Amino acid sequence: MAVGKLWSVTLDCAEAAPLAEFWRAALDGKIAYTSEKFVGVEIPGGPWIGAYSVPGYEPPEWPDGAPPKQFHLDLSVDDLDEAERAVVALGATKAEHQPEPERWRVFLDPAGHPFCVTNMA
Incomplete structure (x- = not known):
């Protein structure tokens, strides 16, 4: 039995508004909630993506480094x-490092989080 369902994924960043705007535009979402440190983007048919401002934010390094990548988003695309x-x-x-660019491509969002576009889905 599930405890709940996934409602949102929140990404740490230096500035919440620009990161939320990037994901809003990339996923055809809408800014659904804004507070002093958090901006929530409602994605049609999917979970929200939140952007949360944290002091001293350092983006992860792809493919490894300090701080290391801890997770990434994959976007299914046709082309x-x-x-x-x-x-x-x-x-x-x-991203410089592209392990399999014919199957998926790695990018960094405006706050430095890695994400992929793939035609595998």
Whole structure:
């Protein structure tokens, strides 16, 4: 028996508003909640993504480093090249390390969190 269902994933960052705006635009969501340190993005048909401002935030390093990557999001897309152009236009940067770029591509969101676009789903 489940205890509950996944409602949101919250990403730490230096500034919540720009990170939330990136994910809002990338996933066609809407800003659903804002407080002093937190901005919540409601995603159609999925869980929320929250952005939470923390003092002294340091982005993870991809693929390893200090601080190490602890998790990442994977976005299912139809066309890798088209998705790459779209996320870069929104403010993502393409990671140097690309383990299997023909199957998925690694990017860093504006706060430095790694995420992938994949045509595997």
